[in-house]
Amino acid sequence: MTDRQIIVPDSMTLLCEQAGYAPAIKVGKTLYCAGQVGRTPELAVIEDPEQQFLAAWENLRLVLQAGGCAFADVVEMTTYHVDMHRHMPTFRRVKDAVFPRGTCAWTCIGVAELARPGLLVEIKCVAVAR
Secondary structure (H helix, E strand, C coil): CCCEEEECCHHHHHHHHHHCCCCEEEECCEEEEEEECCECCCCCECCCHHHHHHHHHHHHHHHHHHCCCCHHHEEEEEEEEECHHHHHHHHHHHHHHHCCCCCCEEEEEEECCCCCCCCCEEEEEEEECC
């Protein structure tokens, strides 16, 4: 039987109760993280793009940490962007300030919309604990 653990950081309990999904699932040493967005623990979307991107990275950091991982453990990442060309310079600047460069496979996808109006990015990844 596979060792499977649902990962829910304390600050995401409300999200799990309302949305009905787990922020991450850990199977063995591999952590599968659901897409993280720039919203508060109270589920309010952050309007300022730079602050929204910072919050999305912080939410991902919290999920990784709750699963026993860190940014350096990420092996694959997919980011989904609304109005990608407009916001990519700011997103990339924030990413480069908080996430180690060149350490994982990364795919960027432009999308028409995300789960809630106002969301500009969703960051999904897979990490392997050391």
